[in-house]
Amino acid sequence: MTSVQTESHSLPVIRGTGLDSAGWTAVVRDAAGLGLATAGTGAEPLDTPAPSASVLVLASVGDDAVPKALAQGYSFGQTAGLDPLWLQRLATEAAAGTHIGWCLSTGDMVRERVTPWLLDHLVATGVLGEQMRGDCDLLLTEAIANASLHGNLRIAAPTDPFDPALARRGVGVFATVDDNSLWWRVWQEGDGSPDAEAKLEALLGGAMPDLENPGGRGLFIVSRMAQAVRFEDAGRCLAMRVSRV
Numbered sequence: 501m502t503s504v505q506t507e508s509h510s511l512p513v514i515r516g517t518g519l520d521s522a523g524w525t526a527v528v529r530d531a532a533g534l535g536l537a538t539a540g541t542g543a544e545p546l547d548t549p550a551p552s553a554s555v556l557v558l559a560s561v562g563d564d565a566v567p568k569a570l571a572q573g574y575s576f577g578q579t580a581g582l583d584p585l586w587l588q589r590l591a592t593e594a595a596a597g598t599h600i601g602w603c604l605s606t607g608d609m610v611r612e613r614v615t616p617w618l619l620d621h622l623v624a625t626g627v628l629g630e631q632m633r634g635d636c637d638l639l640l641t642e643a644i645a646n647a648s649l650h651g652n653l654r655i656a657a658p659t660d661p662f663d664p665a666l667a668r669r670g671v672g673v674f675a676t677v678d679d680n681s682l683w684w685r686v687w688q689e690g691d692g693s694p695d696a697e698a699k700l701e702a703l704l705g706g707a708m709p710d711l712e713n714p715g716g717r718g719l720f721i722v723s724r725m726a727q728a729v730r731f732e733d734a735g736r737c738l739a740m741r742v743s744r745v
Contacts, residue, residue, distance in 0.1 A: 516542030
């Protein structure tokens with residue numbers, strides 16, 4: 501297993517790929533409002549290694565844009581059109597020494613299988629052991645579903661109706677290395693859940709989920725599989741610790 505050093509860094513530079521002029525102008529405006537620097541035209545192709553300390557903004561997740569970005573060394577990125585809070589979170593996490601972080605719209609998170617892209621990268625770079633891949637995949641799948649459906653879309657099940665505008669809310673997935681452990685944090689843009697911590701505390705205390713409730717099983721799975729789990733920021737972030745090996 502590769503030894504990974506967690507260090508603080510300076511704020512990253514914001515770059516773009518595949519963006520049109522209007523899209524890049526919006527990114528530059530958002531970055532300036534956050535005190536972040538930008539570089540390039542926003543239209544550069546993903547055919548060269550990432551400069552150090554960079555956050556990448558993608559026009560879309562199409563054409564395997566995220567795995568291509570990861571292959572070029574972009575550990576932090578997002579799709580265009582998200583609330584500027586995600587750009588700020590990415591820059592803050594990158595500067596704090598977080599290992600990897602990507603933010604997509606809820607619609608993209610629901611449609612795409614994002615976790616294999618991240619896990620492929622972490623296994624290939626020696627950060628995560630292959631034997632832990634399956635556990636991480638299941639944990640992240642449940643946590644992303646919780647953030648996307650219950651948090652951002654405010655629904656209990658994927659078949660429930662929802663406001664299409666809420667699908668533009670973001671979901672962020674971050675991983676921080678802690679010796680032989682990996683802390684995953686899955687963030688939502690919703691209002692959180694006032695009783696999320698109480699539900700989790702009950703599950704950690706041995707309570708069983710209501711099997712008639714389609715929204716309660718994912719958190720139960722997470723509570724049983726993770727080495728440690730907790731809600732942060734009033735339920736807007738689910739943090740899970742797993743072994744790297």
